[in-house]
Each structure stands twice: as structure tokens, then as C-alpha cells.
Amino acid sequence: MLLDNYRRVRVSGECEDSTSIEAALEDFFTQIETNPLLKGNLLEDISLSASTTTVVRHKLNIIPKGYIIVSQSQPASIYLQDKDSTTLTLYSSADVTVSLYVF
Numbered sequence: 001m002l003l004d005n006y007r008r009v010r011v012s013g014e015c016e017d018s019t020s021i022e023a024a025l026e027d028f029f030t031q032i033e034t035n036p037l038l039k040g041n042l043l044e045d046i047s048l049s050a051s052t053t054t055v056v057r058h059k060l061n062i063i064p065k066g067y068i069i070v071s072q073s074q075p076a077s078i079y080l081q082d083k084d085s086t087t088l089t090l091y092s093s094a095d096v097t098v099s100l101y102v103f
């Protein structure tokens with residue numbers, strides 16, 4: 001679960017101890033801030049040619065953890081050949097247009 005350590009903070013009657021509320025909120029926001037999936041970029045309509053590498057700028061300014069194919073115009077195997085803090089180098093088995101979420 002995305003927020004597995006989050007505990008619901010309930011206030012009933014008297015105000016709960018503010019320290020426990022602050023701790024629960026800190027746990028919650030730490031999980032959001034450290035989740036790499038939430039710090040990605042959607043790259044749309046990338047044209048890949050068969051049996052050729054294509055360099056794509058991902059604009060993250062960090063070395064990405066990975067990518068998810070969001071859409072693909074036709075069947076093709078797409079492989080990551082290299083990555084750095086500014087680009088991905090992709091190889092495709094067929095001519096295809098893809099959209100990627102890079103994180």
C-alpha cells in the first residue's frame with residue numbers, strides 16, 4: 001500500500017495530543033515526499049524506429065529509477081539501453097509511437 005505507515009488521526013471530544021498529530025502527519029508526508037513514482041514526468045508521443053536507438057530527454061535532472069509505458073501505437077519490444085541524469089536511450093523492435101512515465 002502506498003501509505004502503509006499512515007495512521008488515521010482522530011480527534012474526539014478533547015483535543016488529542018498535538019505531538020502525536022504532528023508525528024502522524026510527518027510520517028504521512030515523508031512517505032509522499034520519498035515515493036519516486038510521484039516525482040516523474042510524462043513524455044508523450046515519442047517516435048521510435050525499428051532496430052535503432054533513440055535518445056529521449058526526460059527532464060528529471062536525476063538518474064531515473066525506471067519508466068512505465070503508458071501508451072503504445074502497436075506491438076513492439078522496447079528496451080532501455082542506457083540512462084543518465086538527462087536522457088534515456090531506448091531501443092525498439094518495430095516502428096512505434098509511445099508515451100512513457102519516467103520516474
